[in-house]
Amino acid sequence: GEDVEQSLFLSVREGDSSVINCTYTDSSSTYLYWYKQEPGAGLQLLTYIFSNMDMKQDQRLTVLLNKKDKHLSLRIADTQTGDSAIYFCAESPYGGATNKLIFGTGTLLAVQP
């Protein structure tokens, strides 16, 4: 069945790079997403990657995709205290034929000043 896994917690110092990892199971997922949830708020789309790409860069964010290992990572360069949040990866199963998303458990990123 579909299952998306993430580590639960990551702590970094301000200015360091953060790397959040995710493994997914559905090889037919067309798009893979990273959502951010700030305290007391809903989720917001942070970035996404199309399944035929290996890497996508968007300012301080770098997404790496290893389709062979079904591994997705999000790197945040020069991490700031405002980056403290829960980060969810999500896959779109069934080849993206529906709008359903399967979310991971979320990784709580704590940025120490």
Added chain:
Amino acid sequence: NAGVTQTPKFQVLKTGQSMTLQCAQDMNHEYMSWYRQDPGMGLRLIHYSVGAGITDQGEVPNGYNVSRSTTEDFPLRLLSAAPSQTSVYFCASSERTGYYNEQFFGPGTRLTVL
């Protein structure tokens, strides 16, 4: 645009009570869904709708009902609340593209069942 709105923001129920969580969107999105968020379990899909008059079950539908009489509204009903339904509930909507789709989330409803 207000985006996705949810009411109430907080709710406390006693076991056996019923209530409706409201969700509305003003983006003319066809696809709407309800998730629950529990610690260490991420978001789990409860019910979803691909358009007015069409609903379907997600991963954890038991104890919940939905209906979609208009494009804008997608209420979630708890028929007889149980402590296991204590959770944070999120409503989301997206265009029905079937491929890339950004889901827009409401601010959530924190429900406690005593």
